[in-house]
Amino acid sequence: MTPAGYRVLPAIYDRWQLTYGKDYSSLIFPRLLQTFRRYAIAASTLVDIACGTGSLALLLRPYGWHVMCVDASAGMVREARKKCTIHRPQITVSHQDMRQLRLRPRYNVATCMFDSVNHLTTLRDLRAAFGGISRALKHGGWFIFDVNNDLCFRTLWKGTQTVEHRAFTLHLESDYNIRERRAHSRVKLSWQGSHRRRVQEEVVTERCFSRAELKRTLDAAGFYVHSAEDFNFADVPGMAGLKTLWVAQKTNGR
Numbered sequence: 001m002t003p004a005g006y007r008v009l010p011a012i013y014d015r016w017q018l019t020y021g022k023d024y025s026s027l028i029f030p031r032l033l034q035t036f037r038r039y040a041i042a043a044s045t046l047v048d049i050a051c052g053t054g055s056l057a058l059l060l061r062p063y064g065w066h067v068m069c070v071d072a073s074a075g076m077v078r079e080a081r082k083k084c085t086i087h088r089p090q091i092t093v094s095h096q097d098m099r100q101l102r103l104r105p106r107y108n109v110a111t112c113m114f115d116s117v118n119h120l121t122t123l124r125d126l127r128a129a130f131g132g133i134s135r136a137l138k139h140g141g142w143f144i145f146d147v148n149n150d151l152c153f154r155t156l157w158k159g160t161q162t163v164e165h166r167a168f169t170l171h172l173e174s175d176y177n178i179r180e181r182r183a184h185s186r187v188k189l190s191w192q193g194s195h196r197r198r199v200q201e202e203v204v205t206e207r208c209f210s211r212a213e214l215k216r217t218l219d220a221a222g223f224y225v226h227s228a229e230d231f232n233f234a235d236v237p238g239m240a241g242l243k244t245l246w247v248a249q250k251t252n253g254r
């Protein structure tokens with residue numbers, strides 16, 4: 001059940017993000033802190049689902065959070081462990097697929113950031129993931145995640161983009177099938193070796209879930225939705241509202 005993609009990207013993931021100036025965790029973090037304040041969520045236990053290289057856990061740690069990081073990519077888990085092992089036991093990293101979570105029901109908050117939910121490509125997978133996340137939360141626990149919305153896929157997931165770094169060149173070729181609500185990004189990574197160039201390739205697939213699909217799946221998993229707000233993830237003029245931040249609370253209908 002290993003998800004496609006993220007065999008090639010982990011080795012350059014952090015360096016790639018910094019070519020945009022800041023990594024996504026740093027961009028989203030003020031919004032997450034704002035959400036904690038808005039709903040009076042105190043620092044406690046948090047599971048970061050699809051944690052990538054563990055950057056969000058490292059930002060949370062000074063605020064008193066105990067974080068369990070979970071990701072399905074062996075490469076991402078390796079990178080997260082490299083960065084986070086020194087912070088044990090406040091931060092731990094586990095290799096798990098969000099569709100088959102094996103977590104004790106002890107968390108007050110679950111996060112799933114940087115459109116990781118869009119990496120689930122069927123409603124069945126979405127239901128499996130939200131069900132597992134709900135079971136991992138205590139009653140009253142919070143689930144906070146962002147998704148790429150339809151406008152984002154239509155606006156950004158097209159054409160080609162090349163990122164030059166002194167160690168590598170990353171070439172992305174993206175498309176969005178509006179009818180199927182599926183997007184693909186073909187990743188080609190060339191390493192600038194001193195003797196020969198090494199080229200690795202993979203495809204990252206994302207699915208655009210509608211608001212209604214996400215709301216229904218959250219309801220079915222026992223969540224009450226407090227808010228689902230579109231936001232601008234980069235301080236770039238004209239890029240408003242490409243992502244949606246969902247804040248839900250486990251109530252089991254009570």
Ligand SMILES: C[S@@+](CC[C@H](N)C(=O)[O-])C[C@H]1O[C@@H](n2cnc3c(N)ncnc32)[C@H](O)[C@@H]1O
Nearest residue numbers: 003006050051052072073097098113114116119
């Ligand atoms: C765009 S990255 C985001 C990583 C991290 N949350 C961040 O903000 O940098 C998407 C992540 O989702 C993970 N992922 C994709 N499908 C998954 C699944 N089924 N279960 C767990 N992780 C998954 C990938 O391995 C990757 O680390």
